[in-house]
Amino acid sequence: MLLVGHGTVLTLGEPNRVITDGAVLIDGTVIKEVGLTGELRSRFPEASFIDARGKLIMPGxxxxxxxxxxxxxxxxxxxxxxxxxxxxxxxxxxxxxxxxxxxxxxxxxxxxxxxxxxxxxxxxxxxxxxxxxxxxxxxxxxxxxxxxxxxxxxxxxxxxxxxxxxxxxxxxxxxxxxxxxxxxxxxxxxxxxxxxxxxxxxxxxxxxxxxxxxxxxxxxxxxxxxxxxxxxxxxxxxxxxxxxxxxxxxxxxxxxxxxxxxxxxxxxxxxxxxxxxxxxxxxxxxxxxxxxxxxxxxxxxxxxxxxxxxxxxxxxxxxxxxxxxxxxxxxxxxxxxxxxxxxxxxxxxxxxxxxxxxxGGRYGELSPGAKADLIIVDYLPPTPLTGENWSGHLLFGVSGRAVETTVTDGKVRMLRRELQGIDEERINARARELAQKLWQRI
Missing domain, CATH: 3.20.20.140 (Metal-dependent hydrolases)
Incomplete structure (x- = not known):
């Protein structure tokens, strides 16, 4: 199991909740529970833990x-x-x-x-x-x-x-x-x-x-x-x-x-x-x-x-x-x-x-049974973030490059901006070679 916690959890879905010092527990490819970090850590001490360090946890x-x-x-x-x-x-x-x-x-x-x-x-x-x-x-x-x-x-x-x-x-x-x-x-x-x-x-x-x-x-x-x-x-x-x-x-x-x-x-x-x-x-x-x-x-x-x-x-x-x-x-x-x-x-x-x-399945929400796709966003709100005003925070305060951790289907794909198991430098180098050859064919 994987526990992502110590963050502000924006669940989206119905009902949409904002949980301060919240956590999301992942079991396999789905979300098992959403709640307070301290409570979930005490009940599931064996789970691997990712510390969001107060940042925003939300669906992918x-x-x-x-x-x-x-x-x-x-x-x-x-x-x-x-x-x-x-x-x-x-x-x-x-x-x-x-x-x-x-x-x-x-x-x-x-x-x-x-x-x-x-x-x-x-x-x-x-x-x-x-x-x-x-x-x-x-x-x-x-x-x-x-x-x-x-x-x-x-x-x-x-x-x-x-x-x-x-x-x-x-x-x-x-x-x-x-x-x-x-x-x-x-x-x-x-x-x-x-x-x-x-x-x-x-x-x-x-x-x-x-x-x-x-x-x-x-x-x-x-x-x-x-x-x-x-x-x-x-x-x-x-x-x-x-x-x-x-x-x-x-x-x-x-x-x-x-x-x-x-x-x-x-x-x-x-x-x-x-x-x-x-x-x-x-x-x-x-x-x-x-x-x-x-x-x-x-x-x-x-x-x-x-x-x-x-x-x-x-x-x-x-x-x-x-x-x-x-x-x-x-x-x-x-x-x-x-x-x-x-x-x-x-x-x-x-x-x-x-x-x-x-x-198949549920996406775009952090709730029990939904697919385990979530991100940690490097955003510490300068004004209160609530279940009513969250979209304004995302619109004016967040861009894609603020994402620091990405989990898809329960697997960590990027952790604190470090890609997991992906050689980006090698891929981009080969892409440049192929692009140059394609450009020459035009």
Whole structure:
């Protein structure tokens, strides 16, 4: 057993509690008890003990839309003209990068941000992958990297017709094989979804084929939805339907499906998302960086759509994503009073529900029976921290780099900023070598 104590415990979940000099007792992969440090230490003297030294103990964070493969774009010259549209960004950057990835590139470009997840307190991610010239086996390499770093991860391969029929069929097979393998040997650390790129790179024929393949497995989809206006225009031209309407027609939406972005959706589409129980993930930094607009997050939440929070590969730091989401919604609404409750609900309420559907179990809370994912944050509150004002403390007082200890599935992955069993220096050195070779291939 492992006891993490002598800290301010923020349990989150229901009921949310703040426990001064609190402790969390972990038994195997789940939380056994939460209470006062002195009491738990006296009752469980045999437990290994981590002293939080008065700092904040809270649940690990969840990223509901990530792109691990984007790592090698950091500092890269794509040899493209400055983008003027979202299409320019796709064609001039991402569709240049992903075509050049080898399976070794996939592995190392995943290890780096997974380490950053550990270092910034993200214990679970839902990833969306593309490597068109190295499709087969790519999800296994991602899962290998996740196992080695200890980050709970769900993976999918984005099926797309932009690289032709053969690559599209390889993507379907990669999703099918990976999901099947996860189902045959289930564990709470790895899961599979059926990946689709976006409506604008998928024909009716391939959408129908993917629907049949996923239905045979009982799997949900992970797809970009109405991220840019181009997606809407393409869908209308193809089908006379907007993106959400088209995907709904083909049976892509539903309670197991993650629709990333949903920037350009109207009221009817929001109602379809609600009726189908489709889960939406907002990615504020990416939307701002790509200049595609601000997703109508507040309207979706008010309508009863479950909206989570992701980063789209822009960062591994979910504290950062929450800060930007708060600002973006205020800016878009021209109203400083909004997003105070909605953004915490997305990150600390809805993301754990999305993870629970995928992996089974309870996440995002420190309570008996919940999965043993927790972090110690180097934050000593300068004002009273209570069960009512905790989100303001996290918003204005905490960033990912304040995380000093990370525990996932009951195992210590980082202790007082020292990674456990992970050779970060060696991994980064090899990543630099591979990135340089990839850049030379552009």
């Amino acid at each position: 964070l969840i990223n509901s839309h990530m792109h691990l493969y984007s790592t090698f774009a950091r500092g890269m010259d794509a040899k493209s003209k400055p983008p003027k549209s979202f299409t320019d960004i796709l064609q001039g950057l991402w569709w240049k990068l992903d075509k050049l990835l080898t399976l070794e590139d996939v592995y190392y470009s995943a290890l780096v941000p997974l380490i950053e997840c550990v270092k910034t307190g993200t214990t679970t991610i839902i990833d969306h992958h593309a490597s068109p010239m190295a499709v087969r086996g790519s999800l296994d390499r991602l899962a290998q990297a996740a196992r080695e770093t200890g980050v709970r991860s769900a993976f999918c391969y984005e099926v797309s017709e932009r690289d032709g029929e053969r690559i599209a069929q390889e993507g379907i097979a990669e999703n099918t094989d990976f999901i099947s393998a996860c189902q045959k040997a289930p564990d709470s650390m790895t899961a599979g979804l059926f990946g689709l790129h976006a409506s604008l790179t998928l024909s009716d024929r391939i959408l129908a084929q993917c629907r049949e393949a996923a239905a045979a497995l009982g799997a949900g989809f992970h797809i970009h939805v109405a991220e840019g206006r181009e997606d809407v225009e393409d869908s209308l031209a193809k089908s006379g339907l907007r993106v959400v309407e088209r995907l709904h027609k083909f049976g892509i939406l539903g309670a197991k499906t993650i629709a990333a972005h949903c920037v350009h959706v109207n009221e009817r589409e929001i109602e379809i998302l609600r009726e189908s129980a489709t889960q939406v993930v907002h990615n504020p930094e990416s939307n701002m960086g790509n200049a595609v607009g601000a997703a109508p997050v507040l309207r979706m939440l008010a309508a009863g759509v479950r909206v989570g929070l992701g980063t789209d590969g822009y960062t591994a730091d979910m504290f950062e994503s929450a800060k930007v989401a708060n600002l973006l919604q205020k800016h878009a609404a021209a109203d400083p009073s909004v997003a105070w409750a909605e953004v915490p609900d997305m990150l600390y309420g809805n993301n754990p529900k999305i993870a629970g559907q995928l992996f």
